[in-house]
Amino acid sequence: MGLTERRQLILKLVIQEFVETALPVASETLVRKYRLGVSSATVRNEMAALEDLGYLTHLHTSAGRVPTDAGYRFFVENLMERTALSLAERRMIRHQFYQVRGELDQWVHLAGAVLARTAQNASLVTPPRAADLLRFRHLELVAIHESMVLLVLVFHGGIVKQQTLPLESARSPEDLRRIAARISDALADLSLPGIEDLLARELKQIPATFGEFERLVIDHVMRAMQSFEEQAQEQIYSDGLLEMLSQPEFLPSLAREDAERAVERTRHALEILKSGRGLGALIPQALASSGVQVIIGGENSTNEMREYSVVLARYGVDRAVVGVLGVIGPTRMAYPRSISTVRYISSVMSDLLAELYNAESRSAEGDVDPE
């Protein structure tokens, strides 16, 4: 990169300043605030050069400089100091996870809340999901009353799903227990295709292995697995809307622009988070790569996300369960902090899952936690 030391410094300062204030950065401001030892005119010349190189822009002639996507990219790649969260913050976060350690379904919510609060932006988290296909572990049948039975399905990875099944005729508890045990044994460790295979084979046997009712139950099991696999694709939990909307981009009072812009942006942000459009595409990508991914503004595949950046990381246990978590916000984002937050929470979640699975943690690389 043919960028002199000084230009790198100026680019870095412009970005830091802009991220902090959300206001275009003037040459004079930099000189005054950071005691650059040169005059504002010199800084202006450098800024003009950085603009030619595509790292900065101008809204109009008499406005300060603003970083471009390329500018942020260069910053993230070369200029940024890789910081870690403070010990106090790390402790607090660990403590919160510790408090809900027994309740798997709380982890995702907590991760979303903590990400949002720590990075002061919206967060997104996908639940931990089997790296390969969902595999059956155990079935329990519990009668709710004489004509309704509850299927409680446990899958590998501690995933529990429930499903109700109306009964034609009442069944005794022993009966149900026996049937559940039989099915549990028969389907143990099978994935959906495995169960289909099994059924296909059984169908040919003349003294049928499964009775009519057992078939019905298995059918419901399969349907539940099917619907879970489908839902899992698009399940993105999101939090921190309020945190993100506290960024000046969405507040007309601070950003001097038209207040209408703020309203439009707000609606737009809501739609993105609600629909998950533009986000869904990022998930597989994040699952495929290790480490923290940063997608800046126009680098997003969809045009909708042009004004947003996403910081993503995978979490989970290798070859068992994995998920994705991250932060989303305006391109004017405190990247160092977002990145360390995402990295840290990914490592915490990975540790938790590793404990659950009795395996090595496999979070975003690096970032050991000295506690």
Add this chain to the structure above:
Amino acid sequence: MGLTERRQLILKLVIQEFVETALPVASETLVRKYRLGVSSATVRNEMAALEDLGYLTHLHTSAGRVPTDAGYRFFVENLMERTALSLAERRMIRHQFYQVRGELDQWVHLAGAVLARTAQNASLVTPPRAADLLRFRHLELVAIHESMVLLVLVFHGGIVKQQTLPLESARSPEDLRRIAARISDALADLSLPGIEDLLARELKQIPATFGEFERLVIDHVMRAMQSFEEQAQEQIYSDGLLEMLSQPEFLPSLAREDAERAVERTRHALEILKSGRGLGALIPQALASSGVQVIIGGENSTNEMREYSVVLARYGVDRAVVGVLGVIGPTRMAYPRSISTVRYISSVMSDLLAELYNAESRSAEGDVDPE
């Protein structure tokens, strides 16, 4: 109510018009649009009278009339025509619930989504909850690996909860099954205080009934029940933010006011829905009374909710499980439609739960569904 026919008509029309357009209503508009057969001056006189009575206001001298909270109240109580959702809408809604009938945990989400879409406002739904204390039904222990076991707890009412428990030493599946069966039997049908009693009694027996590990498991069961009871208090699921924010109150383009107002309102709405402040107080109230409740603007106990109205109804099965669902939006709300929507969805949810419980449906009164 000493209100002449004509004044009632005018009040009704003002409200209808204002709800539709979100713009202050001029006397001339009413005359033109509804062919009142009198002059605008007469209407103005009547409006002035309605203003004296507290049913209408004025932002400033030369602006049209706007209903007050008292005006809406009178409308809801005396003027409103009680409509029902169209057959097509009812069919579509039933159909959607039919599609997820087996998956209890989807009901709440679906109800929230449907309420929001149908009433074009935000919705809130509390999950069905045992009318009295949570009662234990069944426990299953599933080993995840040699040093981690998953407790799957089933409570009366088909509520399932999971909890992990680290093991000191590995246990065989038979061992776990035996222990789970023992505990399931011992705790069957007990509520939290009941379990505490049981433990207290057992403690005195000299050859202890439960081993150390069994005590640990029971302890976790109790903790899970405890945390569920606590969480249930404040669990309010909410949806339809986007629908509500599509109301002109939040869009600067339509409402002529300052765009900054719209932004402020948006933030305010977000905070209310996220924190549940001001909403929590309404739930017990709605649980206590049958029928649809309408709380208009300043009638809310908290000042925060001054500009919002809430339409709430209880749903569920008497003496078994009940929940609350409703719509929240600006006081300028299509009350007839909101009310029929809430009433209808309450009845659908109640039917579903009744089926699950093999009991009589006990929704908001009235509103039989002819399908």
Add this chain to the structure above:
DNA sequence: TGTTAGCACTCACCAAGTACGAGTGCTAAC
């Protein structure tokens, strides 16, 4: 007594005009 035409009055909304100031780009001197 209720209704209505007429009219003065109020006030939000809009467009145009003006002044201000922050910040740049350029030039010429160092």
Add this chain to the structure above:
DNA sequence: GTTAGCACTCGTACTTGGTGAGTGCTAACA
């Protein structure tokens, strides 16, 4: 290569005047 100086640009804020919607009041009318 650096910098002082200065003209130029353009957003922001504030003022002004005009317009129109809508009311409130009054006086005449049925």
